[in-house]
Every structure is written in C-alpha cells, then in structure tokens.
Amino acid sequence: MSRVVVVGAGIVGAACAYYAARAEWDVVVIERDQVASGTTSRGEGNLLVSDKGAGPELDLMRLSRRLWLELADELGRDELELDEKGGLVVASMPDSLAALTEFAEGQRSAGVVAQPVEDLRSLEPQLAPGLAGGVFYPEDLQVQPVLATQALLAAAIARGAELRCGTEVLGFTSGGGGDRPIGRPLRLRLGDGSTIDADAVVNAAGPWGSLLGDAFAAPVPVLPRRGFVLVTAPVGPRVRHKVYAADYVANVSSGDAGLQTSCVVEGTRGGTILIGASRERVGFDDTLDPLVVRRLAAQACALFPFLREVPLMRTYRGFRPYCPDHLPVIGPDRRVPGLVHAVGHEGAGIGLAPATGHLVTAMISGALRSRRDPRSPDVLDGVDARAFAPERFASAVTS
Amino acid sequence: MTADVLIIGAGPAGLACAATVLAGGLAVELVDAGHGPGGQYWRHPAPGSPPDSAPGGGTPPGPLRLPRGLRGRGGHPASDDLHHDLGTYRALVARLEEGVAVGRAVTRFGHDVWSLTRDGDGWVAASHDRGAGTERRSRGRVAVIATGAHDVALPFPGWDLPGVFTAGALQALLKGNGVVAGRRVLIAGTGPFLLPVATGLARYGAQVVGIHEAGDPRDWAAHAPAVAQNAGKVWEGLTYAAGLARHRVPVHPRSMVVAARGAGRVQSVTVAGVSETGEPVAGSERDIEVDALGVGWGFSPVIDLAVTVGCRTSMSWSGPVVEVDDDQRASVPRLFVAGETTGVGGATLALREGELAAHRILADLGRPPVSTEARLLRLRVDRSRHKAFAAAMADAHPIPAGWASTLVSETVVCRCEEVPYAAVRRAVVEEGAGDVRQVKQLTRAGMGWCQGRVCEPACRGLVRSLGARSVAEQPGQVRSKGGRGDAPTERLVALPIPLGALADGEVVERSAM
Numbered sequence: 001m002s003r004v005v006v007v008g009a010g011i012v013g014a015a016c017a018y019y020a021a022r023a024e025w026d027v028v029v030i031e032r033d034q035v036a037s038g039t040t041s042r043g044e045g046n047l048l049v050s051d052k053g054a055g056p057e058l059d060l061m062r063l064s065r066r067l068w069l070e071l072a073d074e075l076g077r078d079e080l081e082l083d084e085k086g087g088l089v090v091a092s093m094p095d096s097l098a099a100l101t102e103f104a105e106g107q108r109s110a111g112v113v114a115q116p117v118e119d120l121r122s123l124e125p126q127l128a129p130g131l132a133g134g135v136f137y138p139e140d141l142q143v144q145p146v147l148a149t150q151a152l153l154a155a156a157i158a159r160g161a162e163l164r165c166g167t168e169v170l171g172f173t174s175g176g177g178g179d180r181p182i183g184r185p186l187r188l189r190l191g192d193g194s195t196i197d198a199d200a201v202v203n204a205a206g207p208w209g210s211l212l213g214d215a216f217a218a219p220v221p222v223l224p225r226r227g228f229v230l231v232t233a234p235v236g237p238r239v240r241h242k243v244y245a246a247d248y249v250a251n252v253s254s255g256d257a258g259l260q261t262s263c264v265v266e267g268t269r270g271g272t273i274l275i276g277a278s279r280e281r282v283g284f285d286d287t288l289d290p291l292v293v294r295r296l297a298a299q300a301c302a303l304f305p306f307l308r309e310v311p312l313m314r315t316y317r318g319f320r321p322y323c324p325d326h327l328p329v330i331g332p333d334r335r336v337p338g339l340v341h342a343v344g345h346e347g348a349g350i351g352l353a354p355a356t357g358h359l360v361t362a363m364i365s366g367a368l369r370s371r372r373d374p375r376s377p378d379v380l381d382g383v384d385a386r387a388f389a390p391e392r393f394a395s396a397v398t399s
Numbered sequence: 400m401t402a403d404v405l406i407i408g409a410g411p412a413g414l415a416c417a418a419t420v421l422a423g424g425l426a427v428e429l430v431d432a433g434h435g436p437g438g439q440y441w442r443h444p445a446p447g448s449p450p451d452s453a454p455g456g457g458t459p460p461g462p463l464r465l466p467r468g469l470r471g472r473g474g475h476p477a478s479d480d481l482h483h484d485l486g487t488y489r490a491l492v493a494r495l496e497e498g499v500a501v502g503r504a505v506t507r508f509g510h511d512v513w514s515l516t517r518d519g520d521g522w523v524a525a526s527h528d529r530g531a532g533t534e535r536r537s538r539g540r541v542a543v544i545a546t547g548a549h550d551v552a553l554p555f556p557g558w559d560l561p562g563v564f565t566a567g568a569l570q571a572l573l574k575g576n577g578v579v580a581g582r583r584v585l586i587a588g589t590g591p592f593l594l595p596v597a598t599g600l601a602r603y604g605a606q607v608v609g610i611h612e613a614g615d616p617r618d619w620a621a622h623a624p625a626v627a628q629n630a631g632k633v634w635e636g637l638t639y640a641a642g643l644a645r646h647r648v649p650v651h652p653r654s655m656v657v658a659a660r661g662a663g664r665v666q667s668v669t670v671a672g673v674s675e676t677g678e679p680v681a682g683s684e685r686d687i688e689v690d691a692l693g694v695g696w697g698f699s700p701v702i703d704l705a706v707t708v709g710c711r712t713s714m715s716w717s718g719p720v721v722e723v724d725d726d727q728r729a730s731v732p733r734l735f736v737a738g739e740t741t742g743v744g745g746a747t748l749a750l751r752e753g754e755l756a757a758h759r760i761l762a763d764l765g766r767p768p769v770s771t772e773a774r775l776l777r778l779r780v781d782r783s784r785h786k787a788f789a790a791a792m793a794d795a796h797p798i799p800a801g802w803a804s805t806l807v808s809e810t811v812v813c814r815c816e817e818v819p820y821a822a823v824r825r826a827v828v829e830e831g832a833g834d835v836r837q838v839k840q841l842t843r844a845g846m847g848w849c850q851g852r853v854c855e856p857a858c859r860g861l862v863r864s865l866g867a868r869s870v871a872e873q874p875g876q877v878r879s880k881g882g883r884g885d886a887p888t889e890r891l892v893a894l895p896i897p898l899g900a901l902a903d904g905e906v907v908e909r910s911a912m
C-alpha cells in the first residue's frame with residue numbers, strides 16, 4: 001500500500017484524507033495544533049455558487065456541491081449540520097440590480113439556478129423596505145465546518161487512516177527525485193524529531209501553506225487575508241437564508257490589500273445571527289479592529305433594521321488562504337515530485353473541500369498507477385484541473 | 400479628549416489608582432459598568448431603582464422583604480453594615496468626587512467596555528453607554544485594567560433549578576438589591592468568602608441551615624506563617640465566626656453539595672462528605688430541606704480586555720491571570736493591571752495594587768511622587784503578604800478533585816446552549832477535544848450569552864480529567880495531543896453592545912475622518 005501524508009487537519013486536509021483512505025491509500029494526517037483549529041473554525045461554513053461567475057472555480061464548486069450531498073447521505077446530514085438554506089443576493093439601487101441581473105444570466109448559462117426576486121420581503125420578511133431587488137440561489141448551502149471536519153476524519157480513521165496532532169512537518173531529508181509527479185518516497189522530518197516516509201505529501205496547510213511550500217523549497221504564493229465575523233445574541237429564526245449585498249461579489253474578487261467590507265447576514269441553528277465578512281491583507285496580524293466591527297454592524301443594520309436592537313455577543317477573526325488570482329492551488333508540484341498542493345481556497349475552502357480531496361486523490365492515484373505519464377488528469381468530473389495547477393504562477397514569473 | 404489615565408473598573412483597585420494619580424495632578428477617565436463606584440466589593444443599591452426588585456427565580460416562597468427598620472433611603476437597606484472597611488471606600492470616593500469637581504476626573508458609570516485597543520501611543524476604550532444607548536470612546540495616554548473577578552460555578556445535578564445561586568450572587572442581591580434570596584438557605588462550596596455571605600443573610604433574617612465547606616479549615620495550620628502575618632484577615636474571620644455563632648449557623652467541614660432537587664424550584668439539597676482525595680463519600684449522603692442554595696467555588700479573574708490586547712497571562716489556581724511586574728505593568732507597553740485581574744486575593748490586595756500602579760504611572764508621566772519611599776515599601780510588603788495569604792487560602796480550599804463525579808449524563812454543563820455532560824464527555828473522550836475551545840466547537844458549550852464565563856472552569860476541568868482517561872481507554876481514536884491547554888479563552892467582545900450603537904459609532908468615525 002502506498003502512503004500519503006496529509007499536512008493539516010482542517011476541512012481540506014480532512015477531505016483529502018477521506019477520499020485517499022477510500023481509494024485505499026495508507027493515510028497519515030499530521031496537524032501541528034488540533035483538528036479544525038485554524039481557518040476552518042473561523043468561517044461560516046459556506047458553499048456558495050451565488051458569488052462565482054462562470055469558470056473553473058464555479059465548476060469545482062458545483063462538483064463539490066454534489067459531493068457534499070453524497071457525504072450527507074453517507075456520514076449523516078445532522079453530523080455535518082448540512083443545511084440547504086439557499087442564498088439571496090440583494091441590490092439596493094437599480095444600477096446595482098442591473099449589474100447583478102447580468103451576472104446571474106452568465107451563471108444561469110453555466111447551469112446555476114438563479115431566480116430573480118422582485119418581492120424580497122416574501123423571502124425575507126425582515127429585510128429593509130425600498131431595496132431594488134435581488135436574485136435567489138437555492139443551491140447555496142451550509143455545513144458546520146468543525147463537525148464536518150471531524151466527521152470526515154472519523155470516516156477516514158474508520159478506513160485505517162491515522163491522525164497525529166501536536167507535531168508539524170518541518171521538511172524532507174531525502175527522496176522525491178526524478179521527473180515524475182510521484183518520485184521516490186519522501187522522507188519527512190517532523191517536529192517531534194521523528195521521520196516518516198511518504199509516496200505523496202499533500203499540502204493542506206491553508207494560509208500557512210506558503211510556509212510549508214518554503215520548507216520544501218517549492219514556494220506557493222498563498223497569503224493570509226483577514227476576515228472578521230460578528231455573532232449576535234440569539235434572536236430566533238428571523239433570517240431564513242444567506243443574505244448579502246450585491247457588492248460582496250466585487251469584494252471577493254478584488255485584489256486590493258485594503259479593508260473591504262460587505263456583509264453577509266444569516267441565521268444559525270442556535271438562533272444567533274452571523275454577520276460576515278471583511279477582507280484585508282494585513283499578514284497574520286490578529287489585532288481587534290473595532291472599525292471593521294462597526295462597519296459590518298452598520299451594513300447589517302442597513303439590510304435588516306431589527307438588528308439595531310440586537311446585541312453583538314462576540315466576534316472572531318481568521319485568515320483566508322488567498323492567492324493573487326483567487327483560485328486555489330491544487331495539483332502536483334513539479335519541483336518536488338511527490339508534493340501535491342491543496343491550498344489557497346480563500347473564503348471558499350469549506351465549500352470546495354470535497355472536490356479538492358476528490359481531485360487530489362485522483363491525481364496521486366492516477367500518477368502512481370501510470371508512472372510513465374508525468375501529467376495529472378486534466379479534466380475530471382467536469383472540472384478542468386489545469387486552472388488550479390501550481391505551475392501557473394511559475395509561468396507567470398518566467399513569461 | 401485624551402485623559403492621562405484611562406481606568407477600566409471602579410472597584411477597590413481602580414478607585415485606589417484613580418485617587419492616587421489624581422493626587423499627583425493627572426487627569427483621569429474612569430469607566431465602569433456599575434451605576435456607581437465600588438465594584439462588587441462595595442456594591443451599593445442603585446439610586447432610584449425600585450426597592451426589593453425580585454431576582455430571577457425569586458418566586459414563592461420568594462425573597463424575604465426586609466423589615467422597615469432595616470431599609471435605608473428609597474426603601475433600600477442601608478447596607479452599610481454589610482460592608483467592610485467603608486471608611487476607605489468613602490475616602491476614595493471623596494477624592495474622586497473632588498477630581499470631578501475640579502475638572503480633572505471624568506466618570507462614566509453604566510458603561511460596558513466592549514473593547515480596548517491601541518490609539519497611537521495610548522489607548523481607546525469603546526463602551527456601550529447603557530443609559531443613552533450609544534457607543535462612547537474614552538482615550539488615555541496609559542490604561543489601567545481593573546476589571547475584577549466573577550464567581551466560579553461548577554455544575555451538579557439540579558444546579559440549574561431556580562433558587563440555586565452562586566454565593567456571590569446571593570451577596571450581590573443582598574448588597575445591591577436588598578433581597579434575601581430565601582428563608583432557609585444552605586451555603587456550600589469552599590473558601591473564606593462563604594462566611595460573610597452566610598452572616599449577611601443570617602443577620603437579615605434568613606435561616607442559614609449550614610455552611611458546607613468542602614475544605615477543612617484545619618488545613619490552615621499548614622500555612623501558619625502566611626496566616627499569622629495577616630492578623631487583619633484572621634480577625635475578620637473571627638468576626639464572621641462570632642456572627643455565625645450568634646445566628647447558630649453550623650459549619651460542616653469536608654462536606655459538599657452533590658445534588659439539588661425540587662419541583663420548579665429547589666426544595667432540597669443532598670450533601671455528602673468529602674474524602675481525602677476530594678471525592679464525595681458514598682453512603683454519606685443526606686437530604687436537607689431548603690428554599691435557596693448558594694454555592695461558591697471561588698473567583699475567576701475577568702481578563703478579556705487584557706487577553707485581546709496581547710498581554711502575557713499565566714495559569715493560577717483561580718484560572719488564567721494577567722502577568723504583571725513589580726509596578727503592576729503588563730507585558731504590553733503603557734498598560735497596567737491591578738486587582739483580581741492579576742490573581743484573586745481580595746479587596747485589600749486590590750487597593751495596594753491599584754495604588755502601586757498609580758505611583759509608577761505618576762513617575763512614567765513625569766509627575767513628582769505623592770508618597771514617601773517608606774509608604775511604597777509598606778505597600779509592596781503588604782502586597783506580598785496578601786498574595787501569600789491568598790495562595791495559602793487557595794491551597795487550603797481547593798476545588799475537590801472529584802467534583803465531576805456528581806455529574807450524570809443529563810446534567811447541563813452549559814446553560815446558555817443547554818449542552819449536557821454527555822455531549823462534553825463525548826467530545827473529549829471520543830472526539831479527542833484537547834482544550835475548551837475544541838469542546839466549544841464540537842458541542843456549542845460556551846457559545847451562548849455568557850460566552851463560557853460560567854461553564855468554562857467546568858469544561859476546563861473536564862478536559863483535564865476526562866482527557867487523561869480517554870488516552871488510556873481509546874488509543875488510536877481521533878486524538879489531539881495538541882491543544883492550547885491552559886491558554887485563556889479569547890473574547891474580543893468583552894461585553895455585549897447593540898449593533899445599532901456600533902453602527903452609529905461607524906458614522907461618527909467616518910465623519911471624524
């Protein structure tokens with residue numbers, strides 16, 4: 001049996017471990033902290049098709065959506081707290097509504113269900129009056145990220161995977177030579193002084209993925225992009241869907257390092273309201289910035305006036321793994337045969353995790369089966385993996 | 400306007416600090432959630448608040464109304480006789496009021512500070528002005544965190560019944576609202592704080608059926624030097640002992656509450672002996688009829704603001720505390736911490752710490768000293784003495800190691816999110832949660848209104864005791880050796896604030912730019 005070491009026990013690492021274990025790999029997950037203790041636990045658990053235009057990321061998300069629904073059947077919908085709540089994008093002004101309508105048309109041609117909504121308050125009775133209109137995306141869904149990670153890992157462990165927390169991968173001492181995607185086994189050096197041999201190593205270290213890349217002398221341009229989420233006191237089921245303003249899409253796809261806020265408001269099972277999401281590139285600076293909190297509060301209150309009276313109970317922040325072109329890095333690294341990246345999902349890692357795990361498993365399995373063929377499969381289940389290949393950054397530099 | 404010194408918390412530490420820096424000529428802004436100075440220790444009834452307002456769960460047989468003769472102005476109990484060292488309190492408040500009168504002190508009572516952040520070289524505290532419903536920003540060149548401590552509660556079957564209080568809550572109801580929470584009250588837990596609670600209730604008419612102290616005061620003998628150096632404390636204890644004798648309150652050492660029962664309200668309490676190893680002794684249980692129960696397991700420092708700004712903390716017997724140097728300086732520049740927030744040790748210690756912080760602040764801001772070297776030395780000696788006494792008391796009054804053996808699967812551990820013991824046990828034993836944060840992520844314990852302030856000590860203890868067991872019993876399971884262990888929980892929002900107040904604060908901020 002061939003061994004794959006997955007570095008990182010966040011949602012992406014857990015999904016890679018799960019699919020690799022299902023493909024009968026000998027899986028070892030190595031996590032320096034605890035299960036889902038990084039970015040995974042700092043988000044809202046979104047799977048959004050609504051914020052993606054036609055293109056490879058939307059294809060990957062649509063594949064992932066199918067896989068999440070399969071996982072719900074296999075692992076239990078309640079175990080994942082999977083909720084097909086749907087997303088409602090609202091435009092306050094006629095011109096932003098026109099832009100949103102055009103965007104939705106492009107999505108529809110790519111197969112997304114996007115329904116124009118005129119009477120917003122029939123869908124969301126608490127919305128502010130006077131908003132121009134919106135689009136409803138019934139396919140947007142949500143999982144509870146920590147529970148989902150735990151469930152995926154538990155299923156992997158049931159198939160023989162091993163989880164080691166509290167130690168980190170420092171680099172490799174030997175192996176990996178040759179010109180094939182999977183070379184001689186890599187001997188990995190761990191923080192506890194031990195070593196472990198792996199036919200394949202999956203970099204699922206999220207925003208710390210660039211550090212791991214550096215440790216393998218195979219840098220990937222993943223940067224942290226900070227985000228705050230606000231959580232209110234419980235108010236009961238007063239917001240039914242994920243509701244966000246149309247300018248959210250523009251913010252997600254912006255490359256600006258400065259602060260951007262556009263709120264996403266949604267209710268939770270516990271009755272609290274979650275308000276995301278700010279975006280700013282400030283490294284791993286985790287200082288509380290009350291300005292961000294105030295802005296998100298103001299935007300949320302503008303959408304849902306009842307929130308004015310609702311107390312903010314807590315706020316948390318995390319670091320999205322951000323790539324300059326907003327696409328994840330998924331695929332073998334030619335510089336170090338055996339190293340496969342699965343990082344850079346920015347704010348979409350929860351949604352994209354199963355498709356990523358599925359893709360990575362196909363890549364390492366395919367590459368190992370046919371060592372003559374140095375390339376990984378290009379198109380899998382409707383997803384063109386070339387868009388995510390690590391080489392894209394290298395060629396950008398050389399060209 | 401930027402004050403020289405921004406003080407958060409107007410309890411003994413904050414007041415002592417304010418009075419001293421005012422004496423040295425500095426300008427002060429003092430922010431506190433309460434309606435007036437004093438903190439929890441010198442808690443007074445709110446002016447103009449309805450007297451005898453019933454506490455939660457204070458329905459039949461209900462709170463005892465005080466006889467007229469015992470009520471002060473506005474129908475409140477004068478409550479002075481419940482306080483210790485009122486002379487000090489009055490002197491400090493007088494100096495604060497003097498500062499206000501000459502325009503060098505600003506007080507913001509009824510303000511919940513939700514965040515403290517850097518503001519250039521200084522600090523800005525953002526608070527919710529509960530009266531006005533707005534957000535306010537208070538600035539200072541240096542900041543002092545003196546946010547005190549709150550009760551430690553531990554779950555047991557029936558602890559969520561109406562009529563079950565923390566010992567501190569019973570005290571607060573009496574001092575702040577003039578409410579005696581029951582007619583037949585049993586006091587349990589551990590530590591010398593149980594004594595004034597019991598005597599206070601007894602002198603206001605409650606029948607205190609007993610104090611069930613899990614520790615054994617005879618253990619004090621092991622700390623004879625620390626105790627002997629604190630004659631004042633011993634005298635205080637003897638005063639309470641005399642009070643207990645006068646009201647015929649029996650004290651039962653090595654005894655703890657293992658369950659409370661009742662239909663809709665606590666009606667009886669089961670107590671049991673405590674073994675040498677801190678376990679309830681099987682077969683020693685007996686039931687006692689009560690209509691109120693107060694349990695106190697000591698205090699846990701309120702350190703949220705300090706954690707958020709990155710102060711170094713350490714684990715103490717009373718939970719995580721902020722580390723300070725000999726001058727009460729935290730590990731972050733221009734930030735001082737005084738009182739229970741640096742380690743629970745009582746009001747006198749808090750007073751000394753507040754004053755010592757003030758002396759360093761005066762020097763740092765270029766003011767001449769207001770006290771002699773001799774006084775400073777005395778303050779430092781006093782501080783060490785009280786710290787030693789607190790450590791001795793903690794050692795003599797540990798939380799019994801076997802407290803969790805009273806729990807059954809259905810016992811609610813987190814009351815806000817209604818998380819039962821079985822869920823926490825599963826998270827730690829089967830799912831490998833290695834710290835309280837992971838328990839929270841998996842079970843929602845600590846995610847509710849109180850943000851884990853109540854259930855965190857329990858969850859911390861359960862991670863420790865169950866975690867050790869799970870390694871032995873479940874090798875190869877999803878197992879986290881990692882985890883933040885004793886690292887303090889981060890609460891970026893120190894107290895809740897309505898979104899509307901924040902939203903309006905955003906407008907203010909924008910127009911100022």
